[in-house]
Amino acid sequence: MLKPELLAPAKNLERLKVAIAYGADAVYLGGQNYGLRARADNFTDSELAHGVEYAHHHDAKIYVTLNAFLHDADFQVLADYCQFLESIGVDGVIVSDLGVIRVIKRSSTLPIHLSTQASCLNSYSARLWKEMGVKRLIVGRELSITEAGLIGEESGIDVEMFTHGAMCMAYSGHCTISNFTAGRDSNRGGCIQSCRLPYHLQHQDKQADDLVSFMSSRDLWGIYQISDFFKHNLCSLKIEGRMKSSFYVALTCKVYRQLIDAYAAGTLDEQLLSQASAELQSIPNRDYFSGSLDKPADKDSVFGQLSGINTGTHAYLGMVMETTPQEIILRLLEPLAVGDEIEIIPFQDKPICWQVNQIFSMTGEPLESMRKDSIVRLPKPDESMRSHNITKLNVVRFTRSPLPVTSEV
Template sequence: MVTWKPELLAPAKNLERLKVAILYGADAVYVGGQKYGLRARADNFTRQELASAAAFAHQHNAKLYVTLNAFLHDEDFDGLEEYCAYLESIDIDALIISDLGVLREVRKACSIDIHLSTQASCLNQYAAKVWKQMGVTRIILGREVSIQEAGVIRASADIDIELFIHGAMCMSYSGHCTISNFTAGRDSNRGGCSQSCRFSYQLHPYSPVSSQAEMRNNLQPDEAVTFLSSKDLAGADQIVSFFQHRICSLKIEGRMKSSLYVATTCKTYRRLIDAYAQQQQLPLTQHQHELETLSRRDYCDGSLSAPAEADSVYLQGENPNIGSHVPVGIVLDTTDEHITAFLSTPLQQHHQIELMPFQNAHVFHTVENMYNLEGQSITAARQQSVVHIPRTASMKDIAPLNVIRAQKSGS
């Protein structure tokens, strides 16, 4: 048995997803507060929610990291010192920071561990040593670095290294993109990214004698392509390499993603990490198939094994997201007689659903009966409604916060 294993680090946009991540196997969760982060469109956590999140995490032997990784202007520093003092008071385990000025001010305000954000583009041992001297305890390397290179940096700088293992990828260098600034008036490096890289664009040769109008007139609508869009990262087949190079934390991207995404990625990578640590055969085919059920782009391994090349570009068709399953809802409560579920999509009688226990095999169930909260039998339920579904013997492992999914029609 391997005595050491890496941390599994998951994203959460709100308190529900944080609980889902931890219960499905995450060792730590990273979240954003109301300010200073790069996901302004996520629900993000109020101070009270951060306190609740920290308490829940620590009750389940997990850690909580808070992002302060936006690139701040002078006026953005108002309240930062007091905010850091509050985070320390609720026992936040680490802060994720990218900006030198923020790092300096945070060090004055509190003694919370500092993890260097991938936004800082640390790509070599020499930069890692400098960051370590400045008080950084862990470095989230730029996604341009391979696992092997990361292992060298870890050994040379003698510092913990974190790498992304799964999720959406940015075409720009460690996310340093300003397309949204110019196309949407939203600062992508201060929490406003509009994912302009996912849009279709038209390519044409530059001509100094042609006007912009002439060039536009020569383009055809079907010539638009998503040449700036990256495939998604999936590093399941790199688990052995992560262990061999002692990468301390494997990070799942996706603070904007659904509970189904969080549950599926956490459960899958938890099983892979534990299987290797226990020197069991890695069931890669089974778990790669599980990751393919998610709404996603095509997968690649980014630069984990070799520098990403042209085949990592996702030239999407009409439907940018593939995947075989969709979220149905989440279990709110259970009794001996029924499970109570909140629906994220409409549900009808005779639909087949799949309930996902935290550890054991999934439960397939055809909905023959369901009831509203008044106990009345119904044949259909709307999105964002709450229903009772009779509990069967196969549902013995189903618990609150278990996620429910269904196969897409035609999949």
């Protein structure tokens, strides 16, 4: 039985390290060109080299996205870039264009993964892509797990599937709404997610309806399909989210790592699934559903809230930068005050609950509170807290009540 790889997104080096720390077997990311997430930080050449070295040191792999729809002018330095990626040890490139595949094969020996943008939805197409040199298919999100498994079986090629994250209302992302609403090409990295917005619908001569959200999909989760991913020999389970926070990356990686390992060990049960559900509800989401993993998505897949997304049961407070036996150094993304109750999320164990009873500045000044975007020192309150395995890159959260809604995407 094939144990699938856990594949996580990385917007920058911090998220790459967080993903690996929380259990990702591989990370996908973009360089400065050729990817579909132009608004992500994306990696410079030196950051890419460092990221690959870091990942390989921790027995993880790096895949680089080259899946934008290219024009002739974009090819001028593509061969040189492929040679660079090969020289630093990149483990694969994600591609959607036949011309790009030809350049990659002529200039390097990089393993080629077919992007979901190519909409591979059947074994006939899969066999053709295999003949073209593709080593792995990232199948379209319109497929069920059973269909994806059949493609792998009949074509003899590795199959990767999205298991978690935001969904696109267009067919495998082939959308041009942003082109016409903002002059930005969705298929060349410029998507502004116009589909998430509410609209007035006008029916011929009738008065326009109230604002409605009719194109925004609910978010995908595959926690209840883990056994099916195994049974159909999927090689990789992919988490969407190259624009998402370190908090999102940490929680999703930790949850799916636990579920994959538990099923492989024969210990996956309802209690663990319930815990996984609660953990994923703690991060921002658009109401989870199983997409087309079991059956084709239908009208129930539309996320109807007009004012934004569910911000989750918890808020992202910050990240542990350093730790000693007596204290932690915490970078804050939200304000913190004495008396606040926080939770530190270790890489594997249960969250560590902590009531903050002292806050110090980096120069040792005692504080009652500290604003966001600050760095603080938090003394560990007692011996039991000192015994916990709190370490660098642990993300920290605090409870949010009640469940508010935000316009963030």
